[in-house]
Amino acid sequence: MAxxxxxxxxxxxxxxxxxxxxxxxxxxxxxxxxxxxxxxxxDLAPFxxxxxSLALSRAVxxxxxxxxxxxxxxxxxxxRKAIAAEVxxxxxxxxxxxxxxLLAPAAQLSGGVTRAVELTNPDYQLVAPGPTFAGxxxxxxxxxxxxxxxxxxxxxxxxxxxxxxxxxxxxxxxxGDAIVAEVLWVDRYGNCxxxxxxxxxxxxGEVVGVRVGDAARRSAxxxxxxxxxxxxxxxxxxDSYGLVAVTVDRASAAEILHLEAGSELRLxxxx
Amino acid sequence: MAxxxxxxxxxxxxxxxxxxxxxxxxxxxxxxxxxxxxxxxxDLAPFxxxxxSLALSRAVxxxxxxxxxxxxxxxxxxxRKAIAAEVxxxxxxxxxxxxxxLLAPAAQLSGGVTRAVELTNPDYQLVAPGPTFAGxxxxxxxxxxxxxxxxxxxxxxxxxxxxxxxxxxxxxxxxGDAIVAEVLWVDRYGNCxxxxxxxxxxxxGEVVGVRVGDAARRSAxxxxxxxxxxxxxxxxxxDSYGLVAVTVDRASAAEILHLEAGSELRLxxxx
Amino acid sequence: MAxxxxxxxxxxxxxxxxxxxxxxxxxxxxxxxxxxxxxxxxDLAPFxxxxxSLALSRAVxxxxxxxxxxxxxxxxxxxRKAIAAEVxxxxxxxxxxxxxxLLAPAAQLSGGVTRAVELTNPDYQLVAPGPTFAGxxxxxxxxxxxxxxxxxxxxxxxxxxxxxxxxxxxxxxxxGDAIVAEVLWVDRYGNCxxxxxxxxxxxxGEVVGVRVGDAARRSAxxxxxxxxxxxxxxxxxxDSYGLVAVTVDRASAAEILHLEAGSELRLxxxx
Numbered sequence: 001m002a003x004x005x006x007x008x009x010x011x012x013x014x015x016x017x018x019x020x021x022x023x024x025x026x027x028x029x030x031x032x033x034x035x036x037x038x039x040x041x042x043d044l045a046p047f048x049x050x051x052x053s054l055a056l057s058r059a060v061x062x063x064x065x066x067x068x069x070x071x072x073x074x075x076x077x078x079x080r081k082a083i084a085a086e087v088x089x090x091x092x093x094x095x096x097x098x099x100x101x102l103l104a105p106a107a108q109l110s111g112g113v114t115r116a117v118e119l120t121n122p123d124y125q126l127v128a129p130g131p132t133f134a135g136x137x138x139x140x141x142x143x144x145x146x147x148x149x150x151x152x153x154x155x156x157x158x159x160x161x162x163x164x165x166x167x168x169x170x171x172x173x174x175x176g177d178a179i180v181a182e183v184l185w186v187d188r189y190g191n192c193x194x195x196x197x198x199x200x201x202x203x204x205g206e207v208v209g210v211r212v213g214d215a216a217r218r219s220a221x222x223x224x225x226x227x228x229x230x231x232x233x234x235x236x237x238x239d240s241y242g243l244v245a246v247t248v249d250r251a252s253a254a255e256i257l258h259l260e261a262g263s264e265l266r267l268x269x270x271x
Numbered sequence: 272m273a274x275x276x277x278x279x280x281x282x283x284x285x286x287x288x289x290x291x292x293x294x295x296x297x298x299x300x301x302x303x304x305x306x307x308x309x310x311x312x313x314d315l316a317p318f319x320x321x322x323x324s325l326a327l328s329r330a331v332x333x334x335x336x337x338x339x340x341x342x343x344x345x346x347x348x349x350x351r352k353a354i355a356a357e358v359x360x361x362x363x364x365x366x367x368x369x370x371x372x373l374l375a376p377a378a379q380l381s382g383g384v385t386r387a388v389e390l391t392n393p394d395y396q397l398v399a400p401g402p403t404f405a406g407x408x409x410x411x412x413x414x415x416x417x418x419x420x421x422x423x424x425x426x427x428x429x430x431x432x433x434x435x436x437x438x439x440x441x442x443x444x445x446x447g448d449a450i451v452a453e454v455l456w457v458d459r460y461g462n463c464x465x466x467x468x469x470x471x472x473x474x475x476g477e478v479v480g481v482r483v484g485d486a487a488r489r490s491a492x493x494x495x496x497x498x499x500x501x502x503x504x505x506x507x508x509x510d511s512y513g514l515v516a517v518t519v520d521r522a523s524a525a526e527i528l529h530l531e532a533g534s535e536l537r538l539x540x541x542x
Numbered sequence: 543m544a545x546x547x548x549x550x551x552x553x554x555x556x557x558x559x560x561x562x563x564x565x566x567x568x569x570x571x572x573x574x575x576x577x578x579x580x581x582x583x584x585d586l587a588p589f590x591x592x593x594x595s596l597a598l599s600r601a602v603x604x605x606x607x608x609x610x611x612x613x614x615x616x617x618x619x620x621x622r623k624a625i626a627a628e629v630x631x632x633x634x635x636x637x638x639x640x641x642x643x644l645l646a647p648a649a650q651l652s653g654g655v656t657r658a659v660e661l662t663n664p665d666y667q668l669v670a671p672g673p674t675f676a677g678x679x680x681x682x683x684x685x686x687x688x689x690x691x692x693x694x695x696x697x698x699x700x701x702x703x704x705x706x707x708x709x710x711x712x713x714x715x716x717x718g719d720a721i722v723a724e725v726l727w728v729d730r731y732g733n734c735x736x737x738x739x740x741x742x743x744x745x746x747g748e749v750v751g752v753r754v755g756d757a758a759r760r761s762a763x764x765x766x767x768x769x770x771x772x773x774x775x776x777x778x779x780x781d782s783y784g785l786v787a788v789t790v791d792r793a794s795a796a797e798i799l800h801l802e803a804g805s806e807l808r809l810x811x812x813x
Contacts, residue, residue, distance in 0.1 A: 006575070007571060007575075009564070009568060011561070011564070013459075014459065015314075015459040016287065016312070016313065016314045016558060017312070017314045017315075017459055018312060018326070018456075018458050018459050019282070019311050019312040019326045019329060019330045020458075020459075021310070021312075022280070022282070022309060022310055022311030022312050022330060023311070023329075023330050023333045025309045025310070026280060026309055026311070026330065026333045026334045026335050027333055029278060029307065029309060029335040030333070030334075030335045030336070033277075033278075033335070036571065038564060038567045038568055038571060039563070039564055039567070040561050040564030040565070040568070041558070041559070041560060041561040041563075041564050042558065043557075043558045043559045044559075046459060046460050047460075047521055055560070055561045058561060058565075059561045059564060059565050059568065062565045062568045062569055062572070062678065063568045063572075064568055064571040064572045064575070065572070074497075074521050075497075075498060076496075076497065077495070077496030077497055077498055078496065078497070078498030079498075128511060129509060129510075129511065129512060129513030130508065130509040130510045130511045130512070130513065131495065131496045131511075132462075132496070132497070132508065132510055132511045133511030136333065136511065137511070185560075187560050187562075188555075188556065188557040188559055188560050188562075188588060189588050189589075191674075224619070224673065225618075225619030225620065225673045225674070226616075226617075226618065226619055226620070226674070227617060227619055227620030227621075237672065237674065238671060238672040239671075239672045239674055240670060240671065240672045240673075240674045240675030240678065240679070241671060241672070242671030242672065250589055250616050284730075285730065286585075286730040287558065287583070287584065287585045288583070288585045288586075288730055289583060289597070289727075289729050289730050290553070290582050290583040290597045290600060290601045291729075291730075292581070292583075293551070293553070293580060293581055293582030293583050293601060294582070294600075294601050294604045296580045296581070297551060297580055297582070297601065297604045297605045297606055298604055300549060300578065300580060300606040301604070301605075301606045301607070304548075304549075304606070317730060317731050318731075318792055345768075345792050346768075346769060347767075347768065348766070348767030348768055348769055349767065349768070349769030350769075399782060400780060400781075400782065400783060400784030401779060401780040401781045401782045401783070401784065402766065402767045402782075403733075403767070403768070403779065403781055403782045404781075404782030407604065407782065408782070
């Protein structure tokens with residue numbers, strides 16, 4: 001059997017306090033020792049499919065060719081499907097995980113699903129005493145066997161490649177001249193990524209009004225880089241993923257403006 | 272010298288805030304570049320030999336063939352022995368770490384120790400300015416040299432393979448018709464693994480009474496999977512390691528029932 | 543093109559809650575699949591160049607031969623230089639990162655810089671929508687291309703190898719017979735590493751007075767290992783890096799003495 005993939009990029013909400021991540025690595029290494037597992041992120045909030053889907057969407061364009069294994073799975077053991085979905089030409093890449101909205105946005109960014117199967121074949125799963133650790137018993141073995149060259153259709157019956165459960169990526173909207181935006185992500189430094197394209201705020205000029213809830217309107221300066229801000233000044237920046245982010249140089253915009261993932265805020269002209 | 276092992280599975284209480292884990296990886300890679308180090312878990316509570324021993328016991332059946340390096344070592348620099356213990360036929364696997372109860376349960380699960388040595392030979396250790404980082408100076412070099420094919424007996428004198436300091440795994444007990452159990456482990460999601468075999472609770476029927484301290488008795492439903500529980504309902508589940516766990520669907524059973532590792536609770540029939 | 547390096551040792555303040563570390567791994571693996579990335583530490587405090595510089599200095603003597611990638615970069619997007627600096631004979635090692643004091647101490651410990659360039663050539667960078675993720679767009683590609691054998695001089699113009707921005711490593715000083723020291727590092731176990739050489743405290747005898755701020759003087763016993771201390775006793779130990787550390791057996795010296803990185807304390811003779 002000819003080896004097919006040599007990288008598994010792995011994202012989960014397993015955290016680092018338990019041995020979950022290590023056991024998944026171990027299962028893959030035991031079945032497919034040639035594979036390198038690249039950890040994308042594991043300290044996502046438990047069960048937060050939305051945050052995981054966004055993190056995967058941000059990362060997916062950078063992952064090495066091969067398999068993406070993504071496990072945030074509040075419905076483990078229910079009838080949510082465990083799937084493997086090929087993307088790109090001739091199965092260039094494969095996304096593996098629960099079909100709960102986690103994979104669909106990344107699949108779309110990778111050009112769409114060309115073939116998908118439900119992971120039901122017990123020959124390519126570990127025998128499990130309980131149903132709760134699908135990452136170890138179902139998903140990791142699937143990734144490893146695919147890497148070894150097992151045809152994807154061996155893992156279970158084909159399902160509709162257009163039928164993946166869609167992810168819920170919130171869109172911003174306009175109200176009069178204002179943009180009502182949502183914080184997609186607060187990163188470690190407190191930068192708040194918005195669901196706003198840089199072009200959308202261009203008309204507001206150099207200084208943009210920012211309202212969060214009932215708090216007084218603050219002024220944010222549109223800048224190219226953190227260093228263009230004076231201390232404590234709020235800025236709007238095109239971030240490293242091409243979206244508008246609220247930022248404060250060397251301080252946490254999230255703390256200063258009381259923002260978190262999912263917060264709504266209004267951007268408007270200052271006259 | 273013929274290479275002997277190509278995987279080191281590494282578990283410690285080093286955490287991720289310091290460079291300890293990275294330095295151990297570096298030492299192994301410097302001595303034995305062909306080795307892949309698989310991190311099992313490092314965010315165990317500092318000095319918590321019991322929790323580490325349990326995590327290692329859960330993981331050990333899944334680790335890739337080769338060496339297990341386990342370092343939770345409150346007695347570093349005292350007369351506790353640093354050891355390497357072969358398990359399986361012909362030294363198929365080796366456990367390396369302090370002989371403080373951490374390794375014994377995993378060794379037993381791996382079929383028992385067939386040969387063991389104390390790590391005393393300075394030729395296979397790093398010269399250390401102080402005695403406090405045995406992971407770097409003693410254990411990692413031992414793992415790397417064994418991987419390179421150095422015979423285990425080169426690392427130090429043989430010790431009694433049946434003489435490892437035993438781990439303290441608490442057993443549940445019965446009091447009348449009740450089972451007095453202990454929480455072995457609270458995972459990231461708040462599931463509480465008990466030292467109870469599923470067969471032991473079978474006689475209690477579908478609904479089991481759970482008492483924690485002086486709190487009022489709660490009813491827990493025996494279910495096959497999280498999804499069989501309604502919101503907020505407490506369940507008893509066979510977990511992914513085959514033990515009974517107290518669980519709440521998409522919420523933390525540990526928070527709701529005020530449980531932590533080591534907590535005692537009573538399981539009893541509800542009439 | 544002949545491969546040049548096969549290890550990248552990677553240190554940052556990216557933390558583990560976001561996908562930053564994983565994306566840097568992914569970029570390196572995509573460009574230079576033969577490279578093994580060894581994570582040194584990523585949970586350094588955000589923007590803490592001093593702590594990062596000290597961690598890198600502690601680790602650098604142990605890293606595997608090859609490239610060190612260090613990214614703690616509060617000035618990203620400003621005019622601070624992104625650099626690659628060869629150390630050792632014939633570019634045996636390369637340090638890559640921002641020139642903000644982070645790299646200089648490690649370079650010095652590695653024998654000094656022999657050649658350095660500024661990373662300006664866009665052919666060896668990723669096209670970035672925003673300027674904020676230089677680890678992904680500038681530093682990781684530089685590391686990967688160097689590993690692949692791209693000559694360092696291709697990455698940008700040479701700069702003065704003696705001109706790296708120096709790190710600020712605080713020196714201890716004497717006041718009368720006392721030593722005024724600073725805590726360089728508090729490790730996970732609460733041990734407090736001081737900027738004090740063991741020889742400096744030899745004259746104080748077996749018991750040394752320790753003053754922190756206005757608190758009453760405590761006595762610390764000079765010991766060889768944790769186990770020489772009785773419970774709750776404060777000790778001075780030569781730590782695993784050869785510096786004097788304040789320690790308490792199986793407890794946190796930092797908590798007990800109210801010390802943190804940067805704290806000043808006085809060591810003095812008792813009577």
